[in-house]
Amino acid sequence: MSLILPQSLYDDLRAHGEATYPNECCGILLGNADTDALRVTQLLRAGNTRTDSAHNRYNIAPSELIAAQRQARNSGLDIVGFYHSHPDHPAQWSPTDFAEAHWFGCAYVITAVPKGHATDTNSFLLTGTTEDDKRFEPQPIVVE
Ligand SMILES: [Zn+2]
DSSP: OOEEEEEHHHHHHHHHHHHHHHSSOEEEEEEOOOEEEEEEEEEEEEOOOOOOOOTTOOOHHHHHHHHHHHHHTTTOOOOEEEEEEEEEEEEOHHHHHHHTTTTTTOOOEEEEGGGGGOEEEEEEEEEESTTTTOOEEEEEEEEE
8 A cells, every 4th residue: 555645745745844843744635545555636734733742742633634524525535644744853653653543544644854854754554443453554655
């Protein structure tokens, strides 16, 4: 299961992480899922609502998520993933990222932003069916 992104959206989610540095950015990926790929066609930037520790925590407000679901449905799309940045940390998921991931079948995209400049971008597919058997699996990102 790969994640397919247009170049413009790939650039945009990375630029978002640079813009919010040294805080994390976050956002929602809309598109369509087929049998072997998640295809992203829209990106929604979200405000980082964590005020306690915005540099290493991210959160998407429930109201933003509901608005994103409505926008997706109106466009014939689904929420296929989420993205956030890791200022001065590698593009690998953290225990908190894993604990707070609940959308099975969705992509969780993380961009490392050392010193304010986006470097690695990785995606992890949340597999499983329950909180007990869920796993993050690295997935290829295809930029086209
Ligand atoms: Zn994270």
